[in-house]
Amino acid sequence: MKIAVTGKGGSGKTTVAAGLALLSSQEGKSVIAVDCDPDISLGFALGFPHPEKITPISEMKELIAERTESDLDRPGGYFKLNPRVEDIPAKFCPEHKNIRLIVMGKVNKAGGGCLCPENTFIKSLISHLVVNRKEIVILDMVAGTEHLGRGTANSVDAFLIVVEPTLLGINTGLNIKTLAGDLGIKRVFFIANKINSQKDIDFIKDNLKEDLTGLIYFNQNIQDSRGKFVFDEKLKDGFRDIYERLDKDSASLFKA
Numbered sequence: 001m002k003i004a005v006t007g008k009g010g011s012g013k014t015t016v017a018a019g020l021a022l023l024s025s026q027e028g029k030s031v032i033a034v035d036c037d038p039d040i041s042l043g044f045a046l047g048f049p050h051p052e053k054i055t056p057i058s059e060m061k062e063l064i065a066e067r068t069e070s071d072l073d074r075p076g077g078y079f080k081l082n083p084r085v086e087d088i089p090a091k092f093c094p095e096h097k098n099i100r101l102i103v104m105g106k107v108n109k110a111g112g113g114c115l116c117p118e119n120t121f122i123k124s125l126i127s128h129l130v131v132n133r134k135e136i137v138i139l140d141m142v143a144g145t146e147h148l149g150r151g152t153a154n155s156v157d158a159f160l161i162v163v164e165p166t167l168l169g170i171n172t173g174l175n176i177k178t179l180a181g182d183l184g185i186k187r188v189f190f191i192a193n194k195i196n197s198q199k200d201i202d203f204i205k206d207n208l209k210e211d212l213t214g215l216i217y218f219n220q221n222i223q224d225s226r227g228k229f230v231f232d233e234k235l236k237d238g239f240r241d242i243y244e245r246l247d248k249d250s251a252s253l254f255k256a
């Protein structure tokens with residue numbers, strides 16, 4: 001099962017990706033959590049020890065040069081477009097509580113699909129993760145979807161779109177749904193986050209006009225923790241609900 005968590009900036013993508021990864025691991029599943037955000041954050045949300053010390057894949061220059069057969073001293077030369085990546089998670093990425101964390105780091109955006117060893121390596125790794133792995137793979141996306149090329153995106157089983165009770169959050173969510181359709185994503189689920197009241201729920205339902213797969217209430221402990229790891233019982237309940245709904249879905253997302 002491969003899920004990409006998307007949504008407007010600040011809507012709660014990282015919080016939702018971390019919550020689902022933690023719950024899946026507590027249910028005894030092997031999980032790969034993928035931080036696609038250049039501003040590394042998923043390791044903090046997952047409660048990894050010293051996440052700030054994790055070297056992002058994009059900064060493993062020597063490894064990338066070796067695998068892509070490129071020359072660090074001579075950029076712009078020949079390099080391999082299909083580097084070997086299947087051993088990367090186990091050999092180069094930390095594991096904590098049965099969750100393997102892959103921090104992608106900064107992708108060079110010059111020219112959109114810029115062809116350089118770093119981007120080629122990261123794209124090959126993401127493609128391997130969503131196409132070949134047996135584990136549950138949860139991708140914490142940036143606001144855009146540049147990590148998912150056309151050939152790769154349609155191997156993702158579902159987009160989870162996180163919406164806050166704001167017009168912008170909802171509009172962005174709906175735009176992402178359209179984009180997901182264009183990319184060939186099979187399933188799209190909406191999760192409402194930072195809910196304070198029934199009014200918030202009604203606002204989202206009235207404006208989104210889509211089914212909600214789950215609700216995560218505004219959590220004061222998250223706010224008070226100032227970025228430290230929080231996964232309290234209330235959050236767990238919200239995520240358990242989402243997990244069970246995704247599991248019961250016809251695609252049985254968590255059984256894969």
Ligand SMILES: Nc1ncnc2c1ncn2[C@@H]1O[C@H](COP(=O)(O)OP(=O)(O)OP(=O)(O)O)[C@@H](O)[C@H]1O
Pocket residue numbers: 007008009010011012013014015016037041143193194195216217218219220222223227
């Ligand atoms: N349910 C919640 N209750 C309270 N605070 C929340 C909740 N969900 C997320 N937050 C807080 O809102 C902020 C944004 O959340 P998060 O980092 O998960 O969003 P994001 O979509 O990943 O953001 P970005 O676009 O910057 O990557 C964080 O400070 C987070 O702690």
Ligand SMILES: [Mg+2]
Pocket residue numbers: 013014015037041140
């Ligand atoms: Mg984030």
